[in-house]
Amino acid sequence: xxxxxxxxxxxxxxxxxxxxxxxxxxxxxxxxxxxxxxxxxxxxxxxxxxxxxxxxxxxxxxxxxxxxxxxxxxxxxxxxxxxxxxxxxxxxxxxxxxxxxxxxxxxxxxxxxxxxxxxxxxxxxxxxxxxxxxxxxxxxxxxxxxxxxxxx
Amino acid sequence: xxxxxxxxxxxxxxxxxxxxxxxxxxxxxxxxxxxxxxxxxxxxxxxxxxxxxxxxxxxxxxxxxxxxxxxxxxxxxxxxxxxxxxxxxxxxxxxxxxxxxxxxxxxxxxxxxxxxxxxxxxxxxxxxxxxxxxxxxxxxxxxxxxxxxxxx
Numbered sequence: 001x002x003x004x005x006x007x008x009x010x011x012x013x014x015x016x017x018x019x020x021x022x023x024x025x026x027x028x029x030x031x032x033x034x035x036x037x038x039x040x041x042x043x044x045x046x047x048x049x050x051x052x053x054x055x056x057x058x059x060x061x062x063x064x065x066x067x068x069x070x071x072x073x074x075x076x077x078x079x080x081x082x083x084x085x086x087x088x089x090x091x092x093x094x095x096x097x098x099x100x101x102x103x104x105x106x107x108x109x110x111x112x113x114x115x116x117x118x119x120x121x122x123x124x125x126x127x128x129x130x131x132x133x134x135x136x137x138x139x140x141x142x143x144x145x146x147x148x149x150x151x152x
Numbered sequence: 153x154x155x156x157x158x159x160x161x162x163x164x165x166x167x168x169x170x171x172x173x174x175x176x177x178x179x180x181x182x183x184x185x186x187x188x189x190x191x192x193x194x195x196x197x198x199x200x201x202x203x204x205x206x207x208x209x210x211x212x213x214x215x216x217x218x219x220x221x222x223x224x225x226x227x228x229x230x231x232x233x234x235x236x237x238x239x240x241x242x243x244x245x246x247x248x249x250x251x252x253x254x255x256x257x258x259x260x261x262x263x264x265x266x267x268x269x270x271x272x273x274x275x276x277x278x279x280x281x282x283x284x285x286x287x288x289x290x291x292x293x294x295x296x297x298x299x300x301x302x303x304x
Contacts, residue, residue, distance in 0.1 A: 102288035136254035
């Protein structure tokens with residue numbers, strides 16, 4: 001059982017954006033470089049995050065993205081549920097199961113699936129960047145600044 | 153988030169084997185036909201189930217498989233955890249995450265993952281074939297008998 005690569009990237013973007021001490025917005029290229037991930041995949045993820053009103057984006061030179069809300073208002077269960085796209089744990093249609101419509105296993109799986117998201121909802125994005133994650137995020141941003149603004 | 157096809161097949165096999173009124177063992181071909189799934193995939197799944205001592209298999213003509221233990225002793229969390237192969241919800245190595253080793257998100261995900269399996273462990277295979285699943289399984293077995301033992 002794994003979360004999708006889409007969810008993985010979405011979480012990395014949100015975590016990166018928690019760093020509060022940025023004057024300028026964060027660009028997709030910056031995140032792609034920092035996490036060594038595909039820029040094309042990130043474009044789709046960032047578009048999705050903006051549609052959820054989780055981030056605000058600005059276009060053009062000097063544009064980029066930032067978190068739209070306070071970091072402690074992002075519930076991890078809600079975020080991951082949306083990123084995962086409400087998939088079922090087992091697709092009873094592929095291959096079509098002979099028990100479909102008469103299966104108590106599905107009810108058991110659905111119940112555990114709900115409890116999984118409820119467990120995640122006990123945490124916010126703020127908890128996800130508690131120490132030592134916060135310091136690691138700060139360091140990633142500092143690395144970026146060293147690269148784009150070399151000392152004279 | 154989805155369970156693997158391997159887990160899906162493993163669960164279908166175990167559910168099919170809960171039918172108590174069989175004189176002869178169940179064959180892989182029979183399950184492949186009843187669930188319209190690949191025989192090759194089933195061979196691997198059945199081998200795995202036997203390694204876990206969840207089923208007993210007999211070779212040769214008249215051979216096949218049967219549940220090894222009483223149906224109410226199979227904990228659904230334990231079964232699904234084994235079938236899933238103890239995977240992590242996110243593979244922090246693919247692509248290698250810059251936060252690896254300093255990530256509180258991983259602890260949050262691990263905690264919810266454990267709670268998912270604990271929720272499943274509240275149920276046994278017996279619960280998974282409660283009515284109407286039991287009747288659907290009986291019907292699948294009866295269909296098979298009609299096919300192999302046509303009335304004169």
